[in-house]
Amino acid sequence: MDQTLQALGGIVINGIPTFLLVLLLAVCVKFLYLNPLEKVLKERHSLTEGAREAADASFRNADSRVAEYETSLTNARSEIYAENAAFLKQLNAEQAARLQAARAESASRVEAGKAAVAEEAAAARQSLELQSDLLATQIADSILNRRAA
Numbered sequence: 001m002d003q004t005l006q007a008l009g010g011i012v013i014n015g016i017p018t019f020l021l022v023l024l025l026a027v028c029v030k031f032l033y034l035n036p037l038e039k040v041l042k043e044r045h046s047l048t049e050g051a052r053e054a055a056d057a058s059f060r061n062a063d064s065r066v067a068e069y070e071t072s073l074t075n076a077r078s079e080i081y082a083e084n085a086a087f088l089k090q091l092n093a094e095q096a097a098r099l100q101a102a103r104a105e106s107a108s109r110v111e112a113g114k115a116a117v118a119e120e121a122a123a124a125r126q127s128l129e130l131q132s133d134l135l136a137t138q139i140a141d142s143i144l145n146r147r148a149a
Helices: 002-148
Strands: none
Touching: none
């Protein structure tokens, strides 16, 4: 057992420099490699988070602008529809006025035509009455002249 303990003590004594070297290497790796790497990763993380926040802000800004554009587009459309409705109303009013004027003109023409026809009919009646009187006189003369002869 003594021998085993001595062998074990020799292994431990021989392992101490290796242990110290590994410990020194771990400290060097921590300060020379891991700390700067962690610092770079933190910076990268903060930059990406900043970029994400900027992207989120730009998305929110874009959404608000889209909403503004949609409301302005809706307002413009409603104004255009209102203008079109007013124009159509004015156009219909003008057409109604023209139609009324055309109806009044045609009614006056019809009345003038009726008056002209009535005048011509009266003149024709008067002419027929004169002609019938003349014919009656001629017939009576011719009948009387035949009897007298």
